[in-house]
Amino acid sequence: MYEGVVQDLIDELGRLPGVGPKGAQRIAFHLLTADPEDITRLADALVQIREKVRFCEVCGNVAEAEQCRICLDPRRDASLICVVEQSQDVAAIERTREFRGRYHVLGGAINPIGGVGPEDLRVRELVARLADGSVSEVILATDPNLEGEATATYLARLLTPFEGVRVSRLASGLPVGGDLEYADEVTLGRAFEGRRLLSGGTPSA
Amino acid sequence: MYEGVVQDLIDELGRLPGVGPKGAQRIAFHLLTADPEDITRLADALVQIREKVRFCEVCGNVAEAEQCRICLDPRRDASLICVVEQSQDVAAIERTREFRGRYHVLGGAINPIGGVGPEDLRVRELVARLADGSVSEVILATDPNLEGEATATYLARLLTPFEGVRVSRLASGLPVGGDLEYADEVTLGRAFEGRRLLSGGTPSA
Numbered sequence: 313m314y315e316g317v318v319q320d321l322i323d324e325l326g327r328l329p330g331v332g333p334k335g336a337q338r339i340a341f342h343l344l345t346a347d348p349e350d351i352t353r354l355a356d357a358l359v360q361i362r363e364k365v366r367f368c369e370v371c372g373n374v375a376e377a378e379q380c381r382i383c384l385d386p387r388r389d390a391s392l393i394c395v396v397e398q399s400q401d402v403a404a405i406e407r408t409r410e411f412r413g414r415y416h417v418l419g420g421a422i423n424p425i426g427g428v429g430p431e432d433l434r435v436r437e438l439v440a441r442l443a444d445g446s447v448s449e450v451i452l453a454t455d456p457n458l459e460g461e462a463t464a465t466y467l468a469r470l471l472t473p474f475e476g477v478r479v480s481r482l483a484s485g486l487p488v489g490g491d492l493e494y495a496d497e498v499t500l501g502r503a504f505e506g507r508r509l510l511s512g513g514t515p516s517a
Numbered sequence: 518m519y520e521g522v523v524q525d526l527i528d529e530l531g532r533l534p535g536v537g538p539k540g541a542q543r544i545a546f547h548l549l550t551a552d553p554e555d556i557t558r559l560a561d562a563l564v565q566i567r568e569k570v571r572f573c574e575v576c577g578n579v580a581e582a583e584q585c586r587i588c589l590d591p592r593r594d595a596s597l598i599c600v601v602e603q604s605q606d607v608a609a610i611e612r613t614r615e616f617r618g619r620y621h622v623l624g625g626a627i628n629p630i631g632g633v634g635p636e637d638l639r640v641r642e643l644v645a646r647l648a649d650g651s652v653s654e655v656i657l658a659t660d661p662n663l664e665g666e667a668t669a670t671y672l673a674r675l676l677t678p679f680e681g682v683r684v685s686r687l688a689s690g691l692p693v694g695g696d697l698e699y700a701d702e703v704t705l706g707r708a709f710e711g712r713r714l715l716s717g718g719t720p721s722a
Contacts, residue, residue, distance in 0.1 A: 314608060315581045317569045321562040327555065328544045331536070339533045341605055343563070344570055344579060350532065351567040357526040358560040361545070362553050364522045374549060376520045400546055403519060 318344070370441070372417035372434045374399045382406075382414055389413045391448040393441065395467065397421050397455055405453065413451075416441065421459035422466055428459075430466060438467070442474050449478040456484050523549070575646070577622035577639045579604045587611075587619055594618045596653040598646065600672065602626050602660055610658065618656075621646065626664035627671055633664075635671060643672070647679050654683040661689050 314322065318340055325336035343351055367373065368380035375381070382388055382402070392413025396402055402415050418433040441447060452467055454460035464481055471479050484502035486495055495503070519527065523545055530541035548556055572578065573585035580586070587593055587607070597618025601607055607620050623638040646652060657672055659665035669686055676684050689707035691700055700708070 314604075315570070315579055315586060317562065317565040317581060318579050321566050324555075324559040324562045328559075329547045330540045330543055335535045337605060337608075338535055340566070341603070342534045344566060344604075348567050350529075351563050354529040354533075355560045355563040355567075357522065357529045358548070358556050358563070360522040361526050361549060362556040362560075365520070365549055374520055374523055376522060381520060398546070399519075399549075400542060403542075 367417075371415045372399075372419060372437065373402050373415055387412075391446055392451065393438070393447055393449070394451045394453050395438065396453045397460065397463070401453065401455075411451075413449075416450075418454070418463065421454055421463040423459045423462075430470075433463070435467070435470070439470070442471070442477055445476065447477055449480060452479065452481045456482070572622075576620045577604075577624060577642065578607050578620055592617075596651055597656065598643070598652055598654070599656045599658050600643065601658045602665065602668070606658065606660075616656075618654075623659070623668065626659055626668040628664045628667075635675075638668070640672070640675070644675070647676070647682055650681065652682055654685060657684065657686045661687070 321340045321343070322333070322336045325331055325339050326333050328336075331339070343354075364376050365374055366376070366378075368375040368383055369378050370383040371380060373380040373382065375383075377384070389412050392411070393416050394405060394411055394413055395416045395418060396405070397418055397420055399417055402417065405411050405415075416434065416438050418435065418438075420428055420433055422428060422430060422433070438450075442450070450467075450471055452464040454463045454467075468479050468481070471477060483506055484499065485506050486492060486499060486503045492500070526545045526548070527538070527541045530536055530544050531538050533541075536544070548559075569581050570579055571581070571583075573580040573588055574583050575588045576585060578585040578587065582589070594617050597616070598621050599610060599616055599618055600621045600623060601610070602623055602625055604622055607622065610616050610620075621639065621643050623640065623643075625633050625638055627633060627635060627638070643655075647655070655672075655676055657669040659668045659672075673684050673686070676682060688711055689704065690711050691697060691704060691708045697705070
């Protein structure tokens with residue numbers, strides 16, 4: 313529909329996740345009239361990630377060196393490992409500033425339908441990190457969905473034999489700022505199960 | 518939040534229209550795990566448009582040479598000029614395969630609030646194309662919104678002195694495949710005004 317190079321760019325942009333044909337066209341025409349510097353910076357950023365980014369040999373997070381910034385940081389508590397599905401989850405947890413331990417990025421979740429088994433994830437590498445006995449707790453922070461729960465259950469069982477290693481799972485419940493009325497029944501059920509006592513006695517089941 | 522080059526790419530992607538911070542992150546991580554060839558093709562496409570794309574010296578459409586493909590195509594009827602706001606509109610009309618004339622891209626629409634007047638658009642170039650008397654009709658295909666209508670009204674008046682040049686405007690009415698019930702009142706009003714007689718007599722106003 314367009315002259316060659318414009319159409320080439322629209323085609324390439326249209327392959328990106330979340331960018332449809334209309335969005336690709338909009339971005340392409342934005343760039344056509346943009347400062348050439350902007351285009352250069354974007355093209356350079358692409359070349360840079362192709363050339364510089366690799367994955368941390370310890371935790372599997374994105375890195376620019378053999379290890380990622382978190383694994384290289386001596387202030388991070390090496391006795392706590394938070395297991396996540398992907399690097400984006402590391403960033404999400406880092407934004408909370410609640411966790412001062414280290415991470416382990418599995419590279420996905422167990423998904424029998426999608427053909428992803430434990431052997432396709434960085435499970436062996438996780439077990440290896442527990443070998444020297446320095447880890448006291450593994451926090452399973454896989455997604456609160458079917459695949460993430462299956463992965464957490466699998467890992468919890470796998471890690472049971474490691475004495476001195478506690479295995480925990482992130483709490484499920486109502487999202488803060490949410491509206492109880494609009495919570496789905498599974499989330500609301502979990503919120504009941506996980507209710508915390510504010511005063512007196514033990515809650516009845 | 519991320520290692521330098523990943524964050525750089527997320528920042529650059531986040532500047533694109535229609536791509537928010539979450540979308541930028543999603544695209545960046547998609548590219549991190551994509552075939553390096555994909556990244557190369559996207560980066561190349563960016564460099565290509567920066568270096569190769571210019572605007573047709575006749576109609577103002579995007580082009581890779583001094584003139585665009587449509588102005589260079591001898592099969593296109595040079596006596597018909599369809600005036601549009603931007604190159605994307607040319608592509609939209611080309612997709613209909615209804616129009617075999619040529620185009621004139623204004624580069625926007627008159628918008629007093631946004632500070633865009635006729636002198637900021639390619640109006641002078643349009644008038645120049647009518648000088649040799651070879652043009653028989655100018656079809657005003659600016660957007661059916663406030664700015665587009667103002668631009669069409671302005672151009673219709675401006676072109677009145679050109680004898681032998683008809684000036685027309687695209688029809689407004691109900692979108693095909695739409696639902697009358699959900700049409701806005703202005704569109705529905707236009708659809709009444711522009712109603713076509715299917716049999717017998719003239720419709721009463």
